[in-house]
Amino acid sequence: xxxxxxLIVSAHHxxxxxxxxxxxxxxxxxxxxxxxxxxxxxxxTMALELGVARATVENAYGELVSQGWLERRGQxxxxxxxxxxxxxxxxxxxxxxxxGAPLPFQMxxxxxxxxxxxxxxxxxxxxxxxxxxxxxxxPEFKGExxxxxxxxxxxxxxRSIECLPEQIFITAGFQASMRLAVRALAKPGDGIWLEDPGxxxxxxxFTDAQMVMxxxxxxEEGMQIDYGLxxxxxxxxxxxxxxxxSPLGVALSLERRRQLLDWxxxxxxxxxxxxxxxxxxxxxxxxxxxxxxxxxxRVIYAGTFSKSMFPALRVAWLVVPQRQxxxxxxxxxxxxxxAPLLIQQTLADFLREGxxxxxxKKMRQCYSERRVWLETALQNEGFEVVPQxxxxxxxxxxxxxxxxxxARARAAGLAVQAxxxxxxxxxxxxxxxxxxxxxxxxxxxxxxASQLRKAIM
Amino acid sequence: xxxxxxLIVSAHHxxxxxxxxxxxxxxxxxxxxxxxxxxxxxxxTMALELGVARATVENAYGELVSQGWLERRGQxxxxxxxxxxxxxxxxxxxxxxxxGAPLPFQMxxxxxxxxxxxxxxxxxxxxxxxxxxxxxxxPEFKGExxxxxxxxxxxxxxRSIECLPEQIFITAGFQASMRLAVRALAKPGDGIWLEDPGxxxxxxxFTDAQMVMxxxxxxEEGMQIDYGLxxxxxxxxxxxxxxxxSPLGVALSLERRRQLLDWxxxxxxxxxxxxxxxxxxxxxxxxxxxxxxxxxxRVIYAGTFSKSMFPALRVAWLVVPQRQxxxxxxxxxxxxxxAPLLIQQTLADFLREGxxxxxxKKMRQCYSERRVWLETALQNEGFEVVPQxxxxxxxxxxxxxxxxxxARARAAGLAVQAxxxxxxxxxxxxxxxxxxxxxxxxxxxxxxASQLRKAIM
Numbered sequence: 003x004x005x006x007x008x009l010i011v012s013a014h015h016x017x018x019x020x021x022x023x024x025x026x027x028x029x030x031x032x033x034x035x036x037x038x039x040x041x042x043x044x045x046x047t048m049a050l051e052l053g054v055a056r057a058t059v060e061n062a063y064g065e066l067v068s069q070g071w072l073e074r075r076g077q078x079x080x081x082x083x084x085x086x087x088x089x090x091x092x093x094x095x096x097x098x099x100x101x102g103a104p105l106p107f108q109m110x111x112x113x114x115x116x117x118x119x120x121x122x123x124x125x126x127x128x129x130x131x132x133x134x135x136x137x138x139x140x141p142e143f144k145g146e147x148x149x150x151x152x153x154x155x156x157x158x159x160x161r162s163i164e165c166l167p168e169q170i171f172i173t174a175g176f177q178a179s180m181r182l183a184v185r186a187l188a189k190p191g192d193g194i195w196l197e198d199p200g201x202x203x204x205x206x207x208f209t210d211a212q213m214v215m216x217x218x219x220x221x222e223e224g225m226q227i228d229y230g231l232x233x234x235x236x237x238x239x240x241x242x243x244x245x246x247x248s249p250l251g252v253a254l255s256l257e258r259r260r261q262l263l264d265w266x267x268x269x270x271x272x273x274x275x276x277x278x279x280x281x282x283x284x285x286x287x288x289x290x291x292x293x294x295x296x297x298x299x300r301v302i303y304a305g306t307f308s309k310s311m312f313p314a315l316r317v318a319w320l321v322v323p324q325r326q327x328x329x330x331x332x333x334x335x336x337x338x339x340x341a342p343l344l345i346q347q348t349l350a351d352f353l354r355e356g357x358x359x360x361x362x363k364k365m366r367q368c369y370s371e372r373r374v375w376l377e378t379a380l381q382n383e384g385f386e387v388v389p390q391x392x393x394x395x396x397x398x399x400x401x402x403x404x405x406x407x408x409a410r411a412r413a414a415g416l417a418v419q420a421x422x423x424x425x426x427x428x429x430x431x432x433x434x435x436x437x438x439x440x441x442x443x444x445x446x447x448x449x450x451a452s453q454l455r456k457a458i459m
Numbered sequence: 460x461x462x463x464x465x466l467i468v469s470a471h472h473x474x475x476x477x478x479x480x481x482x483x484x485x486x487x488x489x490x491x492x493x494x495x496x497x498x499x500x501x502x503x504t505m506a507l508e509l510g511v512a513r514a515t516v517e518n519a520y521g522e523l524v525s526q527g528w529l530e531r532r533g534q535x536x537x538x539x540x541x542x543x544x545x546x547x548x549x550x551x552x553x554x555x556x557x558x559g560a561p562l563p564f565q566m567x568x569x570x571x572x573x574x575x576x577x578x579x580x581x582x583x584x585x586x587x588x589x590x591x592x593x594x595x596x597x598p599e600f601k602g603e604x605x606x607x608x609x610x611x612x613x614x615x616x617x618r619s620i621e622c623l624p625e626q627i628f629i630t631a632g633f634q635a636s637m638r639l640a641v642r643a644l645a646k647p648g649d650g651i652w653l654e655d656p657g658x659x660x661x662x663x664x665f666t667d668a669q670m671v672m673x674x675x676x677x678x679e680e681g682m683q684i685d686y687g688l689x690x691x692x693x694x695x696x697x698x699x700x701x702x703x704x705s706p707l708g709v710a711l712s713l714e715r716r717r718q719l720l721d722w723x724x725x726x727x728x729x730x731x732x733x734x735x736x737x738x739x740x741x742x743x744x745x746x747x748x749x750x751x752x753x754x755x756x757r758v759i760y761a762g763t764f765s766k767s768m769f770p771a772l773r774v775a776w777l778v779v780p781q782r783q784x785x786x787x788x789x790x791x792x793x794x795x796x797x798a799p800l801l802i803q804q805t806l807a808d809f810l811r812e813g814x815x816x817x818x819x820k821k822m823r824q825c826y827s828e829r830r831v832w833l834e835t836a837l838q839n840e841g842f843e844v845v846p847q848x849x850x851x852x853x854x855x856x857x858x859x860x861x862x863x864x865x866a867r868a869r870a871a872g873l874a875v876q877a878x879x880x881x882x883x884x885x886x887x888x889x890x891x892x893x894x895x896x897x898x899x900x901x902x903x904x905x906x907x908a909s910q911l912r913k914a915i916m
Contacts, residue, residue, distance in 0.1 A: 021589065065605070103593050114592040123587035126801075130580035132478065135571040136560050138769035148522070174631060174797035206793045312595035314800040336663045340631035343771040344583075345799055 019054060020061035027062065031071055031082055032103070042072065042080045105417035106450045107436035109395055112309050115442055116368050121357060126348040133344065143338040144331060145172020145319070146346040152353035153305070153319055160359065161280070162294040163303065163321060171320045171330055174340045176278065179304045179318050180207045180241075186326065186333035187272055187302075188213055193237030195230045199424035201248050201276075204241070213239070217426035220247055224254030227261040235265070239272050244292055245280030246393030249424050249435045253391065259292055266300035273301045279309050281362050283392035284370040299323035307349065309394060310362060317341045317349060369394060369439060372447075376438040379451035384459075388433070397421065397433045404432030407458045414457040416450070476511060477518035484519065488528055488539055489560070499529065499537045562874035563907045564893035566852055569766050572899055573825050578814060583805040590801065600795040601788060602629020602776070603803040609810035610762070610776055617816065618737070619751040620760065620778065628777045628787055631797045633735065636761045636777050637664045637698075643783065643790035644729055644759075645670055650694035652687045656881035658705050658733075661698070670696070674883035677704055681711030684718040692722070696729050701749055702737030703850035706881050706892045710848065716749055723757035730758045736766050738819050740849035741827040756780035764806065766851060767819060774798045774806060826851060826896060829904075833895040836908035841916075845890070854878065854890050861889030864915045871914040873907070 030036045042048070045063060049056040063080050066072040073083045104111050144150070150167035157163040173179045188194075190212035196205070198217035208215055216234040219226050224247050230240065240262065244254035254262075266273050275292045293303040306318035322330045352358050376396060377387050388397040400407055408420040411434075421433030441447045487493045499505070502520060506513040520537050523529040530540045561568050601607070607624035614620040630636045645651075647669035653662070655674035665672055673691040676683050681704050687697065697719065701711035711719075723730050732749045750760040763775035779787045809815050830853070834844050837855060845854040857864055865877040868891075878890030898904045 025589070104596070111596060114595050117592070117595055119590065119592065119595075123584075123590070126587060127580075127584050130583055132482070133576065133580070135574070135576065138571050138574055138576075138771050139561070139568060140765075140770040141773075177795075178797065308597075313597040314595050316598075316797045316799050338634075340635065340773045340797055342773050342799060342802055345802070 020058045020065065023052065023054070023059065023062035024065045027066055028071060036082050038082050040082050041078075042082070044079060104440045105415060106453070108417040108440065109419060109435060109437040110308075110313070111437065111439055112312055112394070113365065113368055113372070113439045113442075114312070115440070116365060117312055118357070118361060122348070122352065125351050125355075125357075126344065129344060129348045129351065133347075137343055137347075141339060141341065141343045141346060143334040145170070145339045145341065146343065146350065149346045149350040149353075150319075152350045156353055156358065157305075157321065160362075161277070162290045164294075165321050166324070168327055169321050169324060171322065171334055172339045172341055172346060173318050173320065174316045175308065175318050176276065176304060176306050177204060177207060178337070178340075179306075179320050180204055180274070181210075182330065182333050182337050183272075183274060183302050183304075183320060183322075184208065184211045184213070185337060186322075186329045188239065192239060193234050195225070195234060195237050195240035195242075196426065197225050197242060197247060198426045199249060199421060199430075200241075200426070201243075202424060215426070219427075219430070220250055220252065222252050223258055224252050225258065225262075227258045227265065231261075231265060235269065237271060238269075239274060240266070241274040241276060242292075243276045243278065245277055245283075245288065246390065248276070248278065248393075249395060249419075249421065250397060251388070251390035251393045251395065253289055254292075256289060259289070259295065263292065263295065263298060263300065267298035271300065275301050275303045277303060278306050279392070279394050281310055282366060282369050282394055284366070284373065285391045288392065293321060296323070299325065302326075310358070310365070311349070311352075315345065315349070317345060372438045372441045375444045375447035376436075376441050376450070379444070379447035380454075382448070383451045383455040385451070385455070394439050395435055395437050397435055400432050400434055402432065404434060407432075408434060411454055411457045414453065416454055416457060418454070477515045477522065480509065480511070480516065480519035481522045484523055485528060493539050495539050497539050498535075499539070501536060561897045562872060563910070565874040565897065566876060566892060566894040567765075567770070568894065568896055569769055569851070570822065570825055570829070570896045570899075571769070572897070573822060574769055575814070575818060579805070579809065582808050582812075582814075583801065586801060586805045586808065590804075594800055594804075598796060598798065598800045598803060600791040602627070602796045602798065603800065603807065606803045606807040606810075607776075609807040613810055613815065614762075614778065617819075618734070619747045621751075622778050623781070625784055626778050626781060628779065628791055629796045629798055629803060630775050630777065631773045632765065632775050633733065633761060633763050634661060634664060635794070635797070636763075636775050637661055637731070638667075639787065639790050639794050640729075640731060640759050640761075640777060640779075641665065641668045641670070642794055643779075643786040645696065649696060650691050651696035651698060652682070652691060652694050653698055653883065654682050654700065654704060655883045656706060656878060656887075657698075657883070658700075659881060672883070676884075676887070677707055677709065679709050681709050681715055682719075684715045684722065688718075688722060692726070694728060695726075696731060697723070698731040698733060699749075700733045700735065702734055702740075702745065703847065705733070705735070705850075706852060706876075706878065707854060708845070708847035708850045708852065710746055711749075713746065716746070716752065720749065720752065720755060720757065724755035728757065732758050732760045734760060735763050736849070736851050738767055739823060739826050739851055741823070741830065742848045745849065750778060753780070756782065759783075767815070767822070768806070768809075772802060772806070774802060829895045829898045832901045832904035833893075833898050833907070836901070836904035837911075839905070840908045840912040842908070842912070851896050852892055852894050854892055857889050857891055859889065861891060864889075865891060868911055868914045871910065873911055873914060875911070 045056050045059040048059045063072060067074055071083055072080050074080050147167060149172055150170040153170050154165055154167045157165060171182060173182055184207060188211050191214060193214045193216055194208055195216050195218045197220050205215065216237055218230045224244060225242050242254060246253060262273060265271065273292060277291050280288060291303060293301045303321040307315050380387050380398060386399045388399060404420040404422050408418055411418045419435040421435055441450065502513050502516040505516045520529060524531055528540055529537050531537050604624060606629055607627040610627050611622055611624045614622060628639060630639055641664060645668050648671065650671045650673055651665055652673050652675045654677050662672065673694055675687045681701060682699050699711060703710060719730060722728065730749060734748050737745065748760060750758045760778040764772050833853060837844050843856045845856060861877040861879050865875055868875045876892040878892055898907065
């Protein structure tokens with residue numbers, strides 16, 4: 003068997019050096035000093051220049067190749083990857099974006115620049131030092147009790163939801179939350195109301211469980227409960243985003259909340275309340291979650307840290323009624339929480355020490371500002387932005403085929419989405435969806451809006 | 460809405476202090492200084508003794524309450540939790556075990572004392588410092604490319620498996636791996652051969668997918684392929700632990716490996732090779748994985764870091780044939796990898812820098828020694844240990860009902876398991892299963908063996 007050269011090299015050279023070199027190269031690429039498609043010096047030349055071993059440079063190059071920043075072309079040498087650029091357009095603001103950098107308008111991301119990474123790293127470092135050998139074992143199936151306690155405290159304090167830690171189940175994300183809820187409560191053939199338009203990537207969870215999906219239209223008061231009552235009253239579930247409907251951003255009205263709860267109580271059906279972005283409200287007083295009004299105990303509340311913290315964390319949670327703890331615990335035995343213990347512990351600290359609350363407060367301010375920047379810029383370019391009270395995305399009304407407009411925008415490296423792609427039943431007006439979370443200045447907003455107009459008008 | 464007192468307190472007092480106190484209390488409990496059920500001083504008294512604010516002590520108590528070390532009994536005060544003890548027996552070696560500490564003989568755990576936690580913490584700390592804002596986004600669906608590259612290198616070096624990083628899919632554990640494989644390749648009604656006895660907690664994955672399970676008996680040469688060929692030749696899958704059959708510890712013979720591969724090639728069936736503990740072999744030369752002989756490309760190889768690193772990590776992986784990359788990529792779009800980015804990055808460093816290889820080498824030595832300690836101790840007590848060449852568990856032959864013997868042992872706090880509970884079809888001889896990984900001395904082995912004899916003989 004041939005020995006692995008990278009293992010041998012790494013045993014003889016100090017590690018940080020090649021990684022420092024890799025970082026410097028990344029920075030040079032992302033700052034445009036090294037252009038996409040340009041050739042790098044040979045590892046021999048670079049090694050002489052830097053005064054390091056050639057293998058060190060090879061390792062740095064190898065790391066960046068595996069991350070997609072560089073590519074090797076045999077005898078021709080090593081090049082800055084052209085795919086670092088999303089398109090070949092010179093107008094494209096996505097040029098020289100490093101791997102993982104959001105494209106303009108990219109949805110589903112919090113403000114990456116605003117997360118307190120140094121604080122998070124400090125808390126995690128402390129946890130790492132405090133861990134004992136007993137922290138190496140499999141985490142609890144329903145998640146760590148310290149984190150469940152911290153979430154219960156946060157929900158009481160911030161969301162007016164009273165629950166015991168035992169009612170909370172930690173998961174590896176919203177999809178995992180829904181899989182757990184479906185395993186605990188659903189059987190094949192059960193009907194579920196889904197908002198139309200709505201978040202499409204959750205639908206496989208219900209088709210996998212052989213459930214029947216009933217699209218229910220959304221208007222300016224949220225899901226049209228009357229429609230559900232008329233067309234599929236026997237459904238056993240309803241999934242909603244009542245705070246700011248995803249993607250339209252409207253809030254479910256108080257009357258409809260009552261209607262929905264009445265239906266659930268009468269039919270003994272279950273409401274899945276997806277409260278993914280309710281922290282972000284910029285005008286007026288937000289309605290409390292349906293869960294906080296849940297006298298009949300028919301609401302399964304789903305929260306996530308993907309938006310309020312960051313998506314790489316992979317942590318979400320459910321709050322279930324007390325009488326359903328047993329069913330969910332059994333389900334969690336089959337679908338145990340896969341969030342690593344260290345992550346759960348650090349997150350618990352982040353919540354308990356008040357950092358989460360402070361971060362959310364800061365983000366509300368930040369998003370409120372960024373939202374206005376982008377909304378104003380889009381209006382200046384003649385776009386019609388639909389007014390919304392909260393959330394982390396914008397909708398623009400457009401005439402004509404929103405899919406073909408979006409295709410043109412995407413070809414220009416702009417990551418907007420077509421409202422039609424979020425619909426189950428093709429109907430209603432077209433729209434363009436986008437996020438403002440990573441629009442970090444009024445100037446950037448103006449640039450983005452101008453590019454969008456040029457791309458699609 | 461009432462303000463959350465814990466948030467207020469934590470904003471005004473230094474955090475580490477209460478956690479230091481909590482740690483000291485934990486230590487006092489786990490070392491037997493504070494006995495289960497005993498009452499702690501009031502927070503006021505304790506605060507005066509330690510010279511800290513009362514709120515600090517309250518916080519420390521609160522932390523330990525939420526972790527299950529302490530419990531509050533209203534006016535009566537705060538007590539060391541009696542549940543820290545597994546049973547009330549004074550002979551019970553599990554007495555005063557902290558949360559998460561393994562019970563004697565507990566299966567499915569690596570040696571918790573032998574993992575290089577300080578090194579791991581250092582690597583993770585470095586990764587934390589190197590992370591950029593772009594490391595906050597959702598990880599790649601199939602796992603990070605740096606980790607996939609590192610695993611490919613390890614497999615080539617250590618397991619004689621040649622594969623590209625593109626063939627590797629990272630998951631949050633063996634169960635998640637099997638869910639991904641089933642989504643990529645199986646349809647309702649597909650048959651699967653399962654080793655009998657075998658790992659039962661994986662079976663829900665196949666019943667969820669409406670597959671038909673065919674138990675295939677295991678003898679001293681592993682799964683009886685002839686039996687499968689005679690009873691369910693049309694099956695589309697076979698799941699095996701060929702290195703050391705779980706739980707019997709036998710290796711699948713070379714002849715049966717050939718038979719199995721022939722069947723898969725002829726039937727166009729798939730072999731799921733669960734290679735969970737193959738690194739741990741103490742006598743003779745191990746057979747290479749079936750995957751390394753996989754000319755016809757019918758093997759899906761499943762590895763995990765739960766045993767070779769630690770279970771709290773929640774990282775495993777699959778190696779799939781090149782022609783199946785597309786099917787698995789599509790499946791991963793529905794069941795994306797939920798291992799947090801930071802964990803994947805740190806693990807990649809651990810592998811690339813040679814620490815993984817060194818750790819495995821150390822563990823082989825450690826397990827070889829612990830195995831002999833426990834085997835010898837059990838033989839001294841008159842137990843019949845089945846000889847095995849590797850793995851991380853032991854099997855003892857027993858006469859009579861193994862389930863009732865095991866129930867008695869478990870009542871005494873000994874976490875052995877009954878072989879009958881691992882069988883799908885009730886047949887064959889009884890046995891007692893146990894792990895030696897956390898038997899840290901010959902004396903401990905003698906103590907455990909003696910307790911087991913007293914409990915069940």
